[in-house]
Amino acid sequence: IRLTQSPSSLSASVGDKVSLTCQASQYITNFLNWYQQKPGKAPRLLIFDASHLQTGVPSRFSGSGSGTDFTLTITGLQPEDFATYFCQHYDYVPPLTFGGGTKVEIK
Amino acid sequence: EVQLVESGGGLVQPGGSLRVSCAASGFSFGTYAMSWVRQTPEKGLEWVASIGHGGDHTYYGDSVKGRFTISRDNSRSTLYLQMDSLRADDTAVYYCAQHSGTDMIVLWSWGQGTLVIVSS
Numbered sequence: 001i002r003l004t005q006s007p008s009s010l011s012a013s014v015g016d017k018v019s020l021t022c023q024a025s026q027y028i029t030n031f032l033n034w035y036q037q038k039p040g041k042a043p044r045l046l047i048f049d050a051s052h053l054q055t056g057v058p059s060r061f062s063g064s065g066s067g068t069d070f071t072l073t074i075t076g077l078q079p080e081d082f083a084t085y086f087c088q089h090y091d092y093v094p095p096l097t098f099g100g101g102t103k104v105e106i107k
Numbered sequence: 108e109v110q111l112v113e114s115g116g117g118l119v120q121p122g123g124s125l126r127v128s129c130a131a132s133g134f135s136f137g138t139y140a141m142s143w144v145r146q147t148p149e150k151g152l153e154w155v156a157s158i159g160h161g162g163d164h165t166y167y168g169d170s171v172k173g174r175f176t177i178s179r180d181n182s183r184s185t186l187y188l189q190m191d192s193l194r195a196d197d198t199a200v201y202y203c204a205q206h207s208g209t210d211m212i213v214l215w216s217w218g219q220g221t222l223v224i225v226s227s
Contacts, residue, residue, distance in 0.1 A: 033213055042202055042217035043152070086152055090212040094166040096142070096154040 001026050003087050003099035011107040016077045020102045022070045022087035031090050034063055034072045037101075038083045046085075047072065074104075082106050109133040109216045111203050116221030123193050127221050129186040129203030137161075137181035140206040142214065143188045145199035145223075155201070156188065157211045166211070171197075193225045 002025040012018050022032065030050035035043040045054045047063035050070055060075045074081055087099040115127040129141075143155040156177040157166045165177055176189040186203050200220040207213040 031212075035214070042219055043214070044217070045213060045215060048207070048213045088152075088214070094142075094154065094157045094211050095168060096144075096157070096211070096214075098152040098154070100151050 001028060001089055001097055003089055003097055005085075005087060005099035005102050007102060008100065009103040009105060011105050012077055013107045014077055014079060017073065017075045018077055018104060020072045020074075020085050020104075022065075022072070022099050024068045024070070024089060027067050028089055028091075030066045032063075032065070032070050033088045033090070035086045035088065036081075036083045037086065043086060077104075079106075109205060111205060111216060111218030113201065113203055113218045113221035116201065116223045118224045118226065119193055120227050121194060121225055123225075124189070124191045125193065125223060126187060126189045127201055127223065128188075129218055131184045131186065131203075131205070134205070136179075136184035138209070140209055140211045141177075141179060141186045142204050142206065142211065143177060143186075144202045144204055144214070144217075145197075146202065146220070147199045153199075157206075158186070159211075160209045190223070193223075195225050197223065198225045199223060 004023045032050045034047040037043040051063045062073045084101045084103045086101045089097040110132045112130045119125045142157040158177045162179050174192045178187045202220045203218045204214040205216045207215045
């Protein structure tokens with residue numbers, strides 16, 4: 001299964017609403033997670049099972065979708081949200097598969 | 108607080124071996140599945156290997172199968188990745204990651220990574 005993230009990068013302003021997409025090459029129900037990574041840091045889990053917010057993650061982050069098309073939405077972009085976002089697919093056993101990432105930059 | 112601290116990275120020649128370690132603290136290590144994930148600017152994030160909480164079930168990515176071995180010592184709360192027959196395309200930052208439980212679904216917490224460079 002391949003995960004295609006789009007766009008590969010985007011420019012946005014503080015306060016904007018942005019939507020990042022992740023498309024799976026096959027039907028994957030809701031077996032999808034989202035991570036945030038800042039330069040020089042490890043990835044951080046944001047959303048699991050497509051739409052469940054990880055504890056401690058701000059509510060401006062939300063995830064949606066099922067099947068093959070998924071979206072990570074940030075409503076009211078904050079300065080600390082400028083980062084790269086990855087989606088990840090799982091099944092009952094590995095492998096784990098990652099998308100290529102979307103870099104969110106300051107306009 | 109969960110802490111995962113990788114060590115053992117460095118420069119190694121093609122065909123050589125290296126073992127990286129991940130010291131875990133802040134949680135009951137022996138009750139969680141663990142994984143290694145690597146990252147390069149060119150290929151992004153790539154899952155390398157996973158191991159069940161008891162160490163009895165292991166899984167490997169196609170690119171490392173037969174060359175890398177994942178293991179764990181629950182008495183020492185430490186995860187290992189033995190890397191043999193290293194190639195230039197194994198150059199990457201290697202992260203250890205804790206799963207959310209005994210399953211291998213969500214990568215709940217990550218270490219800061221250790222850099223492995225394979226070059227002559």
